[in-house]
Amino acid sequence: MRYLASSEMAEDRKDAAPGARTGFFAKVKRGLFMTHTEILEKLGTAVKESLGIDESVLASLEEALLSADVGADTADALTRSVRSRAGASRRQDVEALKELLLEEIEKVIASAPRPGPRADVPLFVTFLVGVNGSGKTTTTAKLAAREKAAGRAVLLAAADTFRAGAIEQLQTWADRLGVPLVRHREGADPSAVLFDALSAAKARGVATLFVDTAGRLHTKKNLMEELAKMRRIAAREVPGAPHETLLVLDATTGINGLEQARRFVEAAGATGVVLTKLDGSARGGIVLAIYRELKLPVLYVGVGESADDLVPFEPSEYAKALLGDDVAH
Amino acid sequence: MFESLGDRIQGVFKELRGEGHLTDFHIETAFREIRLSLLEADVALPVVKQFTEKIREKAVGAKVAQQLSPAQEITRIVRDELRALLGGENATLDLQGKPAVIALVGLQGSGKTTSAAKLARLLKTRGRYPLVVAADLARPAAVQQLVTLGRQIGVPVFEPGKRTDPVEVAREGLREARQTGRDTLIVDTAGRLHIDEELMAQVRAITAAVEPQEVLFVADAMTGQDAVKSAAGFAAALPLTGIVLTKTDGDARGGAALSVVATTGKPIKFVGVGEKPEDFEAFHPDRMASRILGLGDVMTLIEKVEATVDADSARKLAAKTATGEFTLEDLKEQLASMKKMGPLESLIDLLPKGGAMKALKGPQSVDERALVRTTAMIDSMTPDERRHPQILNGSRKKRVAAGSGTSVAEINRLLKQYQQMRRLMRTARKGVRGLDLSRLVLPGGRGS
Numbered sequence: 212m213r214y215l216a217s218s219e220m221a222e223d224r225k226d227a228a229p230g231a232r233t234g235f236f237a238k239v240k241r242g243l244f245m246t247h248t249e250i251l252e253k254l255g256t257a258v259k260e261s262l263g264i265d266e267s268v269l270a271s272l273e274e275a276l277l278s279a280d281v282g283a284d285t286a287d288a289l290t291r292s293v294r295s296r297a298g299a300s301r302r303q304d305v306e307a308l309k310e311l312l313l314e315e316i317e318k319v320i321a322s323a324p325r326p327g328p329r330a331d332v333p334l335f336v337t338f339l340v341g342v343n344g345s346g347k348t349t350t351t352a353k354l355a356a357r358e359k360a361a362g363r364a365v366l367l368a369a370a371d372t373f374r375a376g377a378i379e380q381l382q383t384w385a386d387r388l389g390v391p392l393v394r395h396r397e398g399a400d401p402s403a404v405l406f407d408a409l410s411a412a413k414a415r416g417v418a419t420l421f422v423d424t425a426g427r428l429h430t431k432k433n434l435m436e437e438l439a440k441m442r443r444i445a446a447r448e449v450p451g452a453p454h455e456t457l458l459v460l461d462a463t464t465g466i467n468g469l470e471q472a473r474r475f476v477e478a479a480g481a482t483g484v485v486l487t488k489l490d491g492s493a494r495g496g497i498v499l500a501i502y503r504e505l506k507l508p509v510l511y512v513g514v515g516e517s518a519d520d521l522v523p524f525e526p527s528e529y530a531k532a533l534l535g536d537d538v539a540h
Numbered sequence: 541m542f543e544s545l546g547d548r549i550q551g552v553f554k555e556l557r558g559e560g561h562l563t564d565f566h567i568e569t570a571f572r573e574i575r576l577s578l579l580e581a582d583v584a585l586p587v588v589k590q591f592t593e594k595i596r597e598k599a600v601g602a603k604v605a606q607q608l609s610p611a612q613e614i615t616r617i618v619r620d621e622l623r624a625l626l627g628g629e630n631a632t633l634d635l636q637g638k639p640a641v642i643a644l645v646g647l648q649g650s651g652k653t654t655s656a657a658k659l660a661r662l663l664k665t666r667g668r669y670p671l672v673v674a675a676d677l678a679r680p681a682a683v684q685q686l687v688t689l690g691r692q693i694g695v696p697v698f699e700p701g702k703r704t705d706p707v708e709v710a711r712e713g714l715r716e717a718r719q720t721g722r723d724t725l726i727v728d729t730a731g732r733l734h735i736d737e738e739l740m741a742q743v744r745a746i747t748a749a750v751e752p753q754e755v756l757f758v759a760d761a762m763t764g765q766d767a768v769k770s771a772a773g774f775a776a777a778l779p780l781t782g783i784v785l786t787k788t789d790g791d792a793r794g795g796a797a798l799s800v801v802a803t804t805g806k807p808i809k810f811v812g813v814g815e816k817p818e819d820f821e822a823f824h825p826d827r828m829a830s831r832i833l834g835l836g837d838v839m840t841l842i843e844k845v846e847a848t849v850d851a852d853s854a855r856k857l858a859a860k861t862a863t864g865e866f867t868l869e870d871l872k873e874q875l876a877s878m879k880k881m882g883p884l885e886s887l888i889d890l891l892p893k894g895g896a897m898k899a900l901k902g903p904q905s906v907d908e909r910a911l912v913r914t915t916a917m918i919d920s921m922t923p924d925e926r927r928h929p930q931i932l933n934g935s936r937k938k939r940v941a942a943g944s945g946t947s948v949a950e951i952n953r954l955l956k957q958y959q960q961m962r963r964l965m966r967t968a969r970k971g972v973r974g975l976d977l978s979r980l981v982l983p984g985g986r987g988s
Contacts, residue, residue, distance in 0.1 A: 278585050280764035283576055343787060343815070344649030344760065373815070375692070376653075376685025383680035397688065428790040433909075461649060465582035465764020467792035488648060491733045492773075493766035516648075516678070 269294055272312060279496035279533050282466050285503050289315050309534060316530040319499055323506040326483065334412050336420045336445055336452035340438060340479050341459035342471055343426030346487035348377060350459050350513060351423040352384035353521035359390060363418040368408030369394040370401040370441070373425040381423055388518065391415075401425065405441050409448040422453070429474035438479040456481045457510065462488045462495030472501045486524070487513035494533055567599055570614055581832060582795035584768040587802045595621050619829060625798060626825035631782055631807035634753040635668070639717045641725045641750050645743055645778060646758035647770055648731030651786035651812055653682055655758050656728040657689035658812065658820035659784075663724055664695055671722040673698045673713030675706040675746060678730035686728055693817050696722075706730065706742065711749045727752065734773025744777055756809065758784045759800045762792040767799035775804040785823065786812035797828055866962055868926040872918045875911060916944035917954055929955055 269290050276286035292315045297308060329335060337354070339347045351367060358365045367385055369392055371377035378394050385392040393408035405422060412420045424441070427434035445452040458481040460468055475481040486495045489512045498509050509524040571592055578588045598617050633642070642659065644652045653676065660670040672690055674697055676682035683699055690697035698713040700706075710727050717725045729746060732739035747755055757771060757780050774780060783804065785797050788811045797808060808823040918926060920943030925932055932940070937951045 274585060277579060278765045280766070283579050342762070342790070344651055346649055374685070375688035376681040376683075379681035379684040380679065428787065430789070430791045461760075461762075463647065463760070463763050463766040463770070465762060465767075465792065465796065466580055467582065467762045467790065468764075470791060471762075488733075491647070491766065492735055492769040493764070497764065 268308065272308065275534060276496065279494035280465055280468075281496035281533075282469065282500040285319075285500040288503070289319070289499075292318075312534065313527075313530050316499065316533065317526055319502050320508075320526040320530070323502050323508040326508055326510055330451065330454050332449075332451060332454065333416075333418070334420060334449055334452070335418060335454050336409070336412075336422065336449055338422045338424060338438075338441070338445075338453045338456040338479070339459055339485075340424050340456060340475055340481065341426060342428050342461075343374075345426065345459045345461040345464075346485075346513060347371070347426060347459045348380050348384070348423050349516070350457070350485050350487060350511075350521065351381065351421050352388060353513065353518055354511075355384070355390050355421055356388050356518040357521065358419045358421075359388060364416070365390045366408060366412045366415065366417045366420045367392045368404055368420060368422040370404045370408075370422050371425040372397055372399045372401050372404060377423075377425070384518075391417075401437065402441055402444050405444055406448065409445065409452075413449070429471045429478075435474065435478035442480060453480075455483065457483050457485050458507070459485045459487055460495070460498070461493075462486050463491065463493040464495070464497055466497065466500075468497035469500045469504060472505055472507055476505055476507060481507065483508050483510040485509070485511045485513065485521075490514045490520075496533060499533075567596070570599075571596060574618065578795060578798075581793035582762075582764050582767075582799075584765045584795075584799040584803075586768055587799045590802065591621065591625065591798070622798070622829040622832065623825050626801055626828055627807040627823075631809045631823065633809060634781070635663075635724065637751075637753045639671075639714075639723050639725045640668075640754075641714065641727065641752040642754040642756060643727040643729060643747055643750065643752040644756050644758055644784070645729050645774060645780075646731060647733065647760075648679070650731065650758045650760045651784075652676070652731060652758045653685050653689070653728050654815075655756075655784050655786060655810070655812060655820070656686065656726050657693055657695070658817050659810065660690070660695040660724075660726050661693040661817045662810075662820055663726075664693065668724045669722050670724040670726055671696050671698055671713065671717045671720070673710055673725060673727045674700060675709045675713070675727050676730040677704060677706050677709065678732075682728075682730070689817065696720075707745045707749050710746045714750045725750065734770045734777070740773070740777045747778055754781045755779055756782050756784050757800070757804065757806070758786060759796060761785050761788045761794045761796055761811075762790060763796040763799075765799075767796040768803045771800045771803040775806070780804050780806050782806050782809040784808070784810045784812065788812060789814050789819070794828065794832060798832070868918050868921065868929055868958060869923070871958065871961075872915060872926070875915050875918075913944070913946055913950065914954060917941075917946055917951060920944040929958060 272293065273286050273290045276289060277283065281289070289312065293308065293311045296311055296315075339351050339354075341347050348371065355365045355367055367381060367390060369378045369381045371381070372395060375397065378397060382392055382394065391411075393404060393411050395404045395407070401424065408420060408422065422441075422445075424438065425434075427438075429435065442453060442456075456475075456479055458472055458475045458479075460471065464471070472481065472484065484498060484501065484507055486498055486509050489495055495512075501507050502509075509529075511521050512524050512529070514520050514522060574595070575588055575592050578591065579585070583591070595614075595617055598621070599614060634640070644656050644659075646652050656672055660672050663670050672686060672695055674683040674686040676686075677700055687697050687699060698709075698716050700709040703709050703712065706729065713727065714725055716722075727746065727750060729743055730739070732743060734740065755778050757774050757778075759767065759771065763770075783800055783806055785794070785800075785808050788794060801808060808825075808828075811821050811823050813819045813821055917940060920940045921929075921932075925936065925940070932951070932955065934948075937948045940946075941948045941951055
C-alpha cells in the first residue's frame with residue numbers, strides 16, 4: 212500500500228494482478244476450511260433452536276474468535292458489542308449475527324490510521340523487524356519483488372549479521388530477483404551495514420532501500436536498543452528515515468504477539484505489520500488486539516513461499532476469513 | 541498487560557480464603573478464572589476444556605484435607621494436573637540405533653536448524669559423535685546456516701552438494717555416518733505446513749528412508765491456538781517421539797507447551813532458551829508447570845548460580861565479608877560472575893511473579909548497562925584506588941569518569957552504594973549468608 216507511489220499505482224496493481232487477489236482467498240481458504248465449520252454449525256443450531264440471540268450463540272461466537280488467537284479481552288469486547296447491538300432486535304438469524312460481528316471487526320480495523328500514500332522522498336527506507344523465525348528475510352525479498360515490479364530501483368541491506376546463513380539467504384533472493392545487495396561479513400556490526408547501504412543507495416540514486424534486521428525477542432533490551440541506534444543512524448544519513456518500520460509477525464503467534472507489537476513500537480518505532488504464514492491453518496487474530504490496543508495497521512499478508520506471495524491487507528476480506536465466512540458459502 | 545496465570549489463580553484463591561469447604565459457586569468462579577487465564581497463556585481452547593474438565597472432576601469429588609484451605613486444595617489439584625499433563629519425569633532420548641537417528645520436523649521458522657545444531661552440540665558434550673544432515677533444500681541458504689553452525693560447534697555437517705531430493709540427501713547422510721563411524725545422525729528437514737500434503741508426504745519419505753528412533757516436533761513457545769492444529773497434523777503424518785520447545789526465553793506464557801503435549805501425547809524433551817548454541821536444556825515439567833502458574837522457576841535460577849559461581853571464590857568472598865575487607869576489586873569479581881549467568885532479564889524471568897517481585901516485571905526494570913557501566917568505572921581505577929576508595933579525590937574521580945565514559949556524579953553514586961554495602965556487611969558480619977548485590981548493580985533500576 213504505502214509502497215505504491217500513488218493510488219493510481221495501487222489500481223494498476225490490482226488490475227494487473229488479479230491473480231494476487233484470488234490467490235489470497237484461495238490460499239487462505241485452504242487453511243480455514245478445517246476449523247470453523249464446526250463452530251458455525253453449532254452457531255446455526257443454537258440460533259435455530261432459540262429463534263433469537265442467546266448466550267450460547269454468543270459463547271460460540273466468542274469461541275470462534277478465541278480460536279483465531281484474537282485474545283480474551285478483544286474477543287470479549289467484540290462479543291459485547293454484538294450483544295448490545297443484537298439485543299435491540301431479537302430473532303436474528305446466524306447470518307445476521309455474523310454480519311454484525313464482521314462489522315464490529317471492521318470497525319476495530321478502521322480505528323487505526325489508514326496507511327497513506329508513500330512519502331514523496333527520493334530515497335524511501337524501510338526496516339523489517341521482528342522476533343526470530345517470523346519471516347523477515349523472506350518478506351524483505353517479497354517486498355523487493357513488488358517494488359521492482361512497480362518499476363522502482365531497489366537496494367537490499369543484509370543487516371542480519373547474527374544468524375548463520377541469513378546473509379546468504381538474502382543474497383540468494385537478491386540474485387533470483389536481480390536486485391543489488393549490500394552485505395558485510397557475518398558477525399559484523401549491523402549499523403555499519405546500514406551505513407554502507409544508505410551511502411550506496413544515495414550514490415546510486417535508488418528509490419527504495421529495504422533493511423533486513425536480525426530476529427530478536429522483544430524482551431532483549433540490548434538488542435532492542437540496537438534497533439533504536441540503527442534508526443538514529445538512518446535518520447542522520449537520510450532525513451525522515453526510516454520512513455517505514457514493518458513488524459513481521461507470524462500468523463501462528465498467540466497472545467504474545469500483542470506484547471511483541473507493543474515493544475517493537477516503543478523501541479523500534481514500528482509503523483505497520485506484515486502478517487506472514489497465513490497460508491497455514493493459523494488466522495493471526497492477534498492483529499485485532501494489536502489494532503485495538505496499539506492502532507498499528509497491518510499492511511501486507513504473506514500467503515506462501517514464492518516471491519509474489521505477498522498481498523496488500525484487505526480488512527473486509529480478512530474479517531471474513533477470520534470467521535470462516537467462505538466456508539459457509 | 542495480561543495477568544499471569546499465577547496472578548489470576550491467586551486472585552481466585554484470595555476470594556476463596558477463609559472458607560471451610562468448596563461450594564459449587566466457588567468452583568464455578570474458580571473455573572471461569574482458570575479457563576480465562578489458560579486462554580491468556582495461549583493454551584488452545586480444546587486443551588483448556590479438556591484440562592478444566594479433568595480438574596473439575598477431581599475438585600468436585602475432592603474432600604478438602606483438614607490441613608488445607610479450599611484455595612490450597614485447588615492449587616494443588618491444578619498444579620498436579622498441569623504437571624501430569626506436561627509429563628511426569630524428564631524425557632530422555634532413545635540413542636540405541638547404530639547410528640542413532642534423530643529427525644527434526646516442524647513449521648517454518650519454528651527453529652529446526654538452530655535446534656539441530658544445539659542438539660548436536662549437547663550430544664557432543666555427552667561424548668557422542670554426531671553428524672548433522674542438511675536436508676532442508678527449500679529455504680535459501682539453510683544448508684549454509686547449518687554448515688556455519690557446524691563449524692562453530694565443531695560438528696561435521698553432511699551437505700547435499702548437487703543433490704536436489706531431500707530424501708536422497710538424508711539417505712546419503714546415513715550412509716556417510718556409517719562409513720565415517722558417527723554414532724548419531726541428526727536430520728534437519730525443511731519447514732512445512734501441516735496442511736501441505738505434498739510436503740508432508742516428502743517428510744514421511746525422509747523418515748521412511750532413515751528410520752529415526754526419534755522424530756522431534758519443533759514448536760515455537762510463542763505459538764497460539766494453532767499449536768493444536770499443527771501438532772495434530774504432524775502427529776497424524778509422522779511417528780513423533782517428542783517435542784523441542786523453542787524461544788522460551790521470551791515473555792510468552794508458553795501455553796503452547798500444554799497444547800502440543802496434550803495433542804500429541806508426546807513429551808517435551810528439550811527447550812531452547814537463547815540464541816547461542818549452548819542455550820539448550822532438558823525439559824523439566826515441574827519447572828514449566830510452576831512457571832506457567834507464576835510460581836517462578838527457582839530451580840533453574842539456583843542451578844545457574846551454582847554452575848557459574850565457583851566455590852573457591854565464593855568462600856574467599858565470604859571470608860572477606862566476614863572481616864569487612866570487601867573492596868571494589870571484589871565487587872568487580874562479583875559483577876563478572878553475575879554477568880556469566882547470562883542476561884539479567886532472563887534471570888528475573890525465573891523468579892516467582894507476583895507479590896514483591898511484581899515490580900520487576902518488564903525489561904525496563906532491569907538495566908543491563910548499569911552493570912557494564914559499574915564494571916567500567918571500577919576498571920578505570922588504579923589498583924590502589926580499588927583497594928582504598930577513600931583516596932578518590934575530585935581530580936581522581938574526574939579521571940575515572942573520563943576513562944569509563946561516565947560522570948563524576950555516577951562515580952559518587954557508586955562509592956556511596958559501596959560504602960552502604962560495606963556498612964551493611966559489617967553489621968551483618970555474623971549472620972550474613974549471601975550478598976544482595978542488586979542494590980549496587982542496578983542503580984538505574986531496582987536500587988534507586
